[in-house]
Amino acid sequence: MKLKTPDALVARYSGAAFPAILAGAILLIAGSLMAWTYDRSIMGDLTIYFYPAGPQWLTLLAGVLAIFLILIPRLGFLHGLAEHFNPAAALKALGTTTLIAVVILLGGIVQPLGGLVNLDPGAWVAFAGALVLFLGSRVLPLPEPTDASDVRLKSTLEILVIVVMMSIALFGSAYILGIDESWHFTGLLIFVGGLVLATFRFGYFGWVAHLANRHRRVLTLAAFAVAFLFPFTQDGSDANMSIAAQILIFSATAMGLNIVVGLAGLLDLGYIAFLGSGAYVAAILSASAFSTVDWQPPFMVVVLIGGVVAAIFGLIIGSPTLRVSGDYLAIVTLGFGEIFRLGMNNLDGSNGPDLTNGPNGIAAIPNLNFFGFDFGATHEVFGLTLGRFSNYYFLLLILIAFVILVFARLNDSRIGRGWVAIREDEKAAEAMGVNIFGLKLLAFAVGAFLAGLAGTIKAHQDVSVTPDQYVFLESAFLVAAIVLGGMGTIAGVLIGATVLKLMPEKLRFFAENRLLLFGLVLILMMRFRPEGLVASKRRQLEFHEEDEELADAIESDLLVEDVKK
Template identity: 65%
Template sequence: MTDVQTETPAAPEVAVAPKANPVAWPLGLAGVVLVIVGSFLSWSYDGTILNDLSIDFFPGGLQILAIVIAVLSLVLLLAAKGPLAALGSWLDATLGLRTFGTGLVLYMALVLVAISVESEGLINVNPGGYVTLVGALLIAVSGWLLPLRQLRNMKAAKLPGWVDILAIAVLMGSLLFLAAYALGLEDAWSFILCLVFIATAATGLFRTGAMSWVAQAGQRNRKVLTLASFAVAFLFPFTQDGSDANMSIATSVLVFAATAMGLNIVVGLAGLLDLGYIAFLGSGAYVAATLSQSAFATIGWKPPFLVVVLVGALVAMLLGLVIGSPTLRVSGDYLAIVTLGFGEIFRFAMFNLDGNNGPNLTNGPNGIPGIPDLELFGFNFGAVHHPFGIELGRFSNYYFLLLILTGGVILVFSRLNNSRIGRGWVAIREDEKAAEAMGVNVFGLKLLAFAVGAFLAGLAGTIKAHQDGAVSPDQYIFLESAFLLAAIVLGGMGTIAGVLLGATILKLLPEKLRFFSEYRLLLFGITLVLMMRFRPEGLVASRRRQLEFHEDDEHLAEVVENELVEEAK
């Protein structure tokens, strides 16, 4: 007789939340106290470096930034265990503390390195610097000792509408303050440390989930977010105290951003790799120069600037159609080579139209200097103005004009992106053969993308010529096209915020880090390699684009599907 053994069903496993290390919370709290106390003490014996961190009980700008990170860490500690525990069920305090602590350790390490390099030795570091570094280490250790927890979905948070608007206002105000502070830093080390602070704060807030909720608030109040963004951009020149140096950088960023937004239509939406796009910007600039009041202008017709803008944009669009018509039947690497050749042809044509090798239109390599400042409706863009008693110089005037242009370009891009044409471009980008099989006019839409992108670049070029005061062929080399493309890849193809961010980074950093100019291309290459490895979708990527590079992420796929369902409703 065989014994029959019956298996009793195993009891279901119950997920038990991991317990926090009992020393984690006290360590974090001690770290916050040490960072704040240390920031009120002197960091450096030499008061001439890092904007003077040598005074006790009078924290400098960099010390205040450390205090800000400490306060954010304190909020997360109180959310993990304390009076803000209800907030802790929504925010990931553990990941936030890890990010804030690690970033602050890096920040303080760079502070010590900067003081050592600038004043020849760590002996010039005062006790406050070491106290703050120890505090940062304690915050980081506390974050790594705290366990990860299952959180609620931030999208489910229901708060009054005024809280959403307040969050948007705080975010925009913080961006305005940080932009004004960062551009006001003339010392390269101080600027680098400010960038580390911004990266730490932004990454930490994203990892806690706070920025996800702010993004949802922005989606619920899109008009408020748009108005707030342009209000901050409009107010920026009023924070610069008439500084032409900073406003010159800001205007360069806007020209670069408006041009990159046009290229974003070609590359980001339609998926057409254009390596000669800078030629369209140059064509608009040369049209404005030759029709200007400059003594070196070669065309006698001097129409009003509004007519010049239209002519320059149409000429650029015509060039887009000329280069697009015979070449858009090829794709991929072949299209890239053709457009690269077009960019070089344009530059050499500007060299040769000097009266010797061809008609005298561009003065050859000498270009067209002496382009006068614009004057529209009695407003002289070259004069200094004092609205509300605040000095606004020449570059501030052009900044406002370029801001209007950038707003118009963004409006065109967003309307096209959300239209039937935009969906056709995306279909071509995803699979050209499948789009053609479904009845999409592939060649017509590709040609339209080239024409619209060229038109927008031509608009930016006409203003750039007057802002720079001169045009020459050397301004429109292949490297500029490469940087435009890099801004889109770095920021996020097919997005507005991503391209603006990418353009700002690639234009701002070289200007503020001139001591690193010899290694500019090396740093640029390393950045792109790291981006392609760790975040190929860009810094600010759309959910669909993100899913293309992370097909195995089931959670992301579920999020995208839910968003598409919400949009359909």
Template identity: 45%
Template sequence: MTVNLIRRREDLATALRALEGTVPAPLARLLTLLGSVLTIASCFLSWTWTDRFPGDLTVAGYPGGLQVLTLTAGLLLLLQTLSAYQLRGLGWLAPAGQTRALRLLALGALAVTWYTLGAISGELGGLANLEPGGFVAGIAVLPALYGTLALPGDRREATPAQARPLWQELLVIAAIAAAGLYVFTYGIETEYGELFVGFLLVIGFSAGAYAQAGLLARASALFARRRPWASAAAFLAAAAFPLTQSSEQYANLGVNILIFATVALGLNIVVGLTGLLDLGYVAFLGVGAYTAALISGSVFSPFRGAHVPFLLAALIGAAVSVVFGVLIGAPTLRLRGDYLAIVTIGFGEIFHIAVNNLDGKSGPKITNGPDGIAQIPDVSIFGFNLGSAHQLGSITIGRFANYFFLMLIVTLVVVTVFSRAGNSRIGRAWIALREDETAAEAMGINGFRTKLVAFALGASLAGLAGTVSAHVTYNVVPTPYVFAGSTAPNSAFLLAAVVLGGMGTVSGPLLGASLLYLIPEKLTFLQHYQLLAFGVALIVLMRFRPEGIVANRRRQAEFHQSDIPAQAAGSEDSVSLSQAGA
């Protein structure tokens, strides 16, 4: 079966290459231009006769719902096509070549358009529910796709962007941060599943197109050159998110995404940097949450007389998680590979069973068993109660917006710790152990102690996020702290976020966690098929981008060794090992 799939893929690639040059390049560009214009125009026609399909696609002259996404895909394709004509001011859109970017943008327009037409037909009961505008839209994208497939390949090495004056580069960074905020806000505010799927299609194909065009590489180089400014812009854009919300529903989603992403970033130390397969990591989040619930003044806590200030409770939660990390890691980290994974799954299950049994019947009454610890009071920092709404001019900042700001600060702390640790001597030792533990120990690295530090640090970051999580949810119950379940976060969710996002990077787990938390929230039918969805996503990712959505340069080089001279790759490994053992 695998051989047949490979042959079919090769046959498809051969057929696509055969289309190149079937028409002259000027005609192919003209077809692409006309197709993109027709796609845009079709969005101003009525696609269906009834408003029973969400988004109301019955109005001519005013795009709505999924039509807006088709319009966006058409505009992006038109802009990229115009840059192929070497128009003044648009040449920067394709430093690494136009053809592949145009093909992906055309495929994105085709995908979102035909998905919309299929959804209309499926939900309303057949093609008879399509208006002529819908058929026009479905046909309009075809000449654009054919035109891009007929274009000759022009892949080339992107020339490095010239350094610009500081104010210009800061303006570009601010524009990118604002665009990221808009995209995230649009995605989180999608009101129905069909719109969210269309959003993912447009974003996915557009991101792939701009990666092929070389724009993402240039943006990455700009961020590296202006790292402090880029970090500040990203933080300010994230901080502006709650101010754009008039509903607490989406602010609540934002808080939970930050909690999930922060814990995934802590797991990235263990899995991404050190190469330890920890499948019970969510238990450390539970340790922090239960610690905060026990000492924060809940009337259901056996220590109800203890009401520790939040800042101290956060430190205690992180410290208790470190203790558990050391207690679990000390006897188990001498194991490797599958054996370590089995032991960590066992630790996660032991934690889940223990908090279920500490109910006063099966054991001491500490966690109240399945009922958990409820009525955890809101955080109060220096007299500022995060549970109350506050006014910022004409903007009302509600409870979840307050916690979003708190969690954003925690995330900033975790990102700083991850970045500093990853670039330090201990971080290089983690990477050396991940690559080859035997060779690393031969270079003088104490493997057991180094792995234990990674385990403890990762546990502390999860415990820190858990202390905030306890106050956000008002109660702590054992249900989420399992390997796999219907609610996030759990260990399978966290591991998938790290692998899908990109191991060893900062932005990878943040992006992966955001996607994996939003998808079940927006697509409710997936809640019972999460593991199936994860499996399919991992298979697709292993085939097309094994280094993850956001690639660590080193891991990208490992997965694409055929593109790198063997001598250069070998010298890089030697340098890393010598620096780690120094």
């Protein structure tokens, strides 16, 4: 029996695509308005008819979006969108991810209640709708790729689009963090990923990228406004703000590593040691009863000392090891990370000087206090409660802004272009007069300095510092965040760090299999988008040289950027 190719299926059944997608969307909407189970405790009470709750809002949204996308080429007043955007490609992404998300959401009902018999009619209708939508989208013909870069609105409307987009990001992130059930969170995460993919295939992100270039300052201010307002959406929740603060620490550290790996192309597998060195400096110079140094300078001095000590470690490890490259460099840096951890274990007064209390670490680190503002106390702002982790979150927000500023300035400078030249072809860069060794050493020192700054705040937020916090796995996660998000980019690293810190916290029902899931995600990323979630144009060109249209577009954009510089 000869199997039919996808093109043959599209040619044969394309006429059924429109009614199938429309029927699937209607079934999804109908299923959203019906009960999914009899148990009120599952995912926010899915037992009420004509009153969507929890994940039912996702299927309702998927149905409405599917109807909107399938009608774009068929309605006169929407026909202009089809000339610049690609609704068919968006429907394919939406149909696939909606089906996967519905299956996982229904699994969240079946698994705790013990069987398919616990599904009410609404669940089956929603599943049928997702399946029909998926099948219809598979046989939908794809038109030629479109370009929305020339779509322009009035400046006020474009700024309004940015504000609305950032507002959705603010309340969406607050809603996602508020979900405690792992099955619900997983389904929601896949559905959100599907929406992002659908909007990307639709061409919206390409248009937003051009819009962002025209209003870069507005976008930057809106992004930091969203980050600043985030704690006010959490109703004083220390659990969620603890996760958010850890994400900022991880992001700041990953941004420093992005200089080493993303710009200079040097694989560092022991980078967590620089974060640990800053944390130990802050712990030793704190007023902790377990501190072994009787000197407590102001915290701003401690921050600088922590950054400088980390930078010195970067120079120490960099000077002898940067003469090697590739796998050998990775092995050497891996060894340095282990040396740091073992060294902190041995500085206990028995095997070495009494400096770190060995495996016990330094505990009872006091909270910071700036000009009478106690970071460990609860504060009321505009009638909203801000707890301890919210206080540290705001401080870390200032740090991440500084780290992003340093990275952006270096990336746009001659130093940044020198790092990129080394990453692309070290021999060619050396032949053109680039100081290879000096720039590599600078990358290690600057990256380590930024990680040290983050470590000084981390010590006070965590209250204690122990050697087992700085193991190789943490360095591997930092590298993975850069690769997953997009090497050499700012937004990509922030997204990658957020995903890798958020997933382990929310997927606890996988227990020890969380790393297996993480590995599968990375494998899928390397297969389908090796350049990362938010790819720099140069990295995108490296991985898609065979795509002549994309290569020509990227090369022209890079030429424009180089001319501007």
